[in-house]
Amino acid sequence: MEDELRVRLNDHQPSKIFPVKPKSTPKPLSKPETPDSRYWSSFKPHSIPNLVSSVSAVAFSPIHPHSFAVAHSTTVSLFSSNTLAPSRRFSFKDVVSSVSFRSDGALLAASDLSGTVQVFDVKERMALRSLRSHKAAARFVKYPVHDKLHLVSGGDDGVVKYWDVAGGTVVSDLIGHKDYVRCGDCSPVNDSMFATGAYDHTIKVWDARVGNSKWIAEINHGAPVEDIVYLPSGGMIATAGLNSVKVWDLIGGGRMVCSMESHNKTVTCLSVGRMGLEGENRLVSVALDGYMKVFDYGRGKVTYSMRFPAPLMSVGLSPDSSVRVVGGSNGMVFAGKKKNKARDEEEEKKASVVTSFWSVKSEVDESRRRALRPSYFRYFQRGQSEKPSKDDYLVKESKGVKLTRHDKLLKKFRHKEALVSVLEEKKPADVVAVMEELVARRxxxxxxxxxxxxxxxxxxxxxxxxxxxxxxxxxLMALTKKVLETRGEDINGKEEFKGILRNLKREVNQEIKIQQSLLEIQGVIAPLMRIAGR
Structure with missing residues (x-):
């Protein structure tokens, strides 16, 4: 009866075969390609050298063709987004700290460390206005998104100023910060609202229509604030301080939505960019560690990272998502430009129209001569190397599952032979996989x-x-214990097993010592980590 049952089990054919596979090995360092990595790595790099000093600020014109301004030392250089070549320069008496375009792209405002804010016509070199009221270095200047008559600036005197550009006067001094005001940004949905960040760890939201120069909201970043940017919805802001970037919900009372701490050094600049004309928005940050990080604040994760050969000070993205500019502390501008597929296709069509009649005719005759039809004898002599044409329907043959020897033995329920077979192959991953299968089958x-x-x-x-x-x-530890318990009588007294047992005992003792040392180290580090987390 037992033999008959064994024969039936051996003759049993399962409906589907699942080969025994070892557990997946640790993932490689190179991550699989994602839509974000494909998009951000598609910018063709262009380096703009010889700018003498650190690139402190970058700004794009909101009007096509979206020229961009680069602030370096006592100069602001205007570059073309099409050729990435300089077109104009504006000179200052002190180091320029910030630049900003007006909504129509006709005027450019810049602040310097002497405390002066100057307004230029982008087509002229003469300053139209010189606004002097800051008692210390002016660190940022911003035009409201749609307002052409006012400016916002802040500086090391701790005062935020709201300017009337036409009259050259200060409309209101907004006092509230207790340390240097280093950054600010204007709301994309309301020209009267703007936010500023300072070294007193706070972000203050202001409304120019509110009297008594009082802020309407205050947020504590927890570190000196280096940069601030409004997100496109207008209800959220992102701030940078030390090595962290945080996103805050202003409509929800200033609660923190997410925090990114993937940089190793101070984050210096933030920018918001769109992945293509109809893609999702991304938050881009650069830092002194030389990395540019792309942050998906909707999912709260870093989606792309890029290393540059110098500490980074500024970053800017064009409104049409075609140009990316990163400024380094060594005076280099790392520009990246995307290819315009529509323009390239249009040029190819024009070139094809210019092609002469005779060359077109010869190409048509050649394609006709090479064409294979079912009525031709050559049609039936095609080999396996023949490539399919566009109109062919491909039928892919399903490849059978190739089983190893131990898989075939497991399929026939010859468990001991499968274990011996895989032990002889000396592949530890396969051996452990077979052992796990045997454990599952008891x-x-x-x-x-x-x-x-x-x-x-x-x-x-x-x-x-x-x-x-x-x-x-x-x-394997559990199996070793089980083997020694069940086969102890066979192992004891055998000369060929003495060396193996001696080595096994040495390995286990050594592993115990290592684990004890790790526990001691953990006991020392754990209190320090708890203190650091407070």
Whole structure:
């Protein structure tokens, strides 16, 4: 009866075969390509050298063709977005700290460390207005998104000023910060509202229509604020301080939405860019560690990272998502430009129209001559190397599952032979995979009990070598204990097993010492980590 049952089990054919596979190895350092990585790596790099000093600020014109201004030392250089070549320069008496275009792209405002804010016509070199009221260095200047008559500026005197550009006067001095005001940005949905950040760790939201120069909201970033930017919705802002970038919900009372701390050094600048004309918005940050990080604030994760050969001070993205500009502390401007596919296709069409009649005719005759039709004899002599045409319907042949020897033995329920076979192959991942399968089938103990003397030596040698490997230790340690319990009488007194047991004991003792040392180190570090987290 038992033999008949064994024969039936051996003749059993499962409906579908699932080969035994080892557990996946640790993931490689190179991450799979994502839509974000494809988009941000598609910018063709262009370097603009010889700007003498650190690039402190970058700003794009909101009007096509979106020229961009670069502030470096005592100069603001205007560049073309099409050619990335300089077109005009504006000179200052002191180091320029910030630049901003007016909504129509006709005027450019810039602040310098002497405390002066100057307004230029982008087509002229003469300053139209020189606004002097700051008692210390002016650190930022911003035009409201649609307001052409006012400016916002802030400086090291701790005062935020709201200017009437036409009259050259200060409309209101907004006092509230207790340290240097280093950054600010205007709301994209309301020209009267703007936010400023300072070294007193706070972000204050102001409304120019509110009297008594009082802020309407205050947020504590927890570190000196280096930059601030409104997100396109107008109800959220992003701030940078030390190595962290935080997103805040102003409509929700100033609560923090998410925080990114992937930089190793101080974050110096933030910018908001769109992935293509109809893509999602992304928050871009640069830092002194030389990295540019792209942050998906909707999902709260970093989607792309790029390394530059110098500490980074500024970043800007064009409104049409075609140009990316990053400024370094070594005076280099790392510009990136995307290819315009529509323009390239249009040029190709024009070139094809210019092609002469005779060349077109010869190409048509050649395609006709090479064409294969079912009525031609050559049609039936095509080999396997023949490439399919566009109109062919491809039928892909499904490839069968190729089984290894131990998989075939497991399929026939010959468990002991499968274990011995995989031990002889000396592939630890496959051996552990077979052992896990035997555990799932509840046959591992029976296999160990039925092993011959030589086969038992193979198993003990494998356990001695890999039982302390972290990936396999959980299973192999338990199996080693079980083997010693069930086959102890066969192992004791055998000369060929003495060396294996001695090495096994040494490996286990060494692993115990390592674990004890790690526990001691953990005991020292744990209180320090708790103190640092407060």
């Amino acid at each position: 046959k591992i103990v029976k296999c160990v009990s039925n092993l011959e003397e030589g086969e038992l030596g193979l198993l003990l040698s494998f356990l001695q070598r890999y039982c302390t490997v972290e990936r396999y230790s959980k299973l």
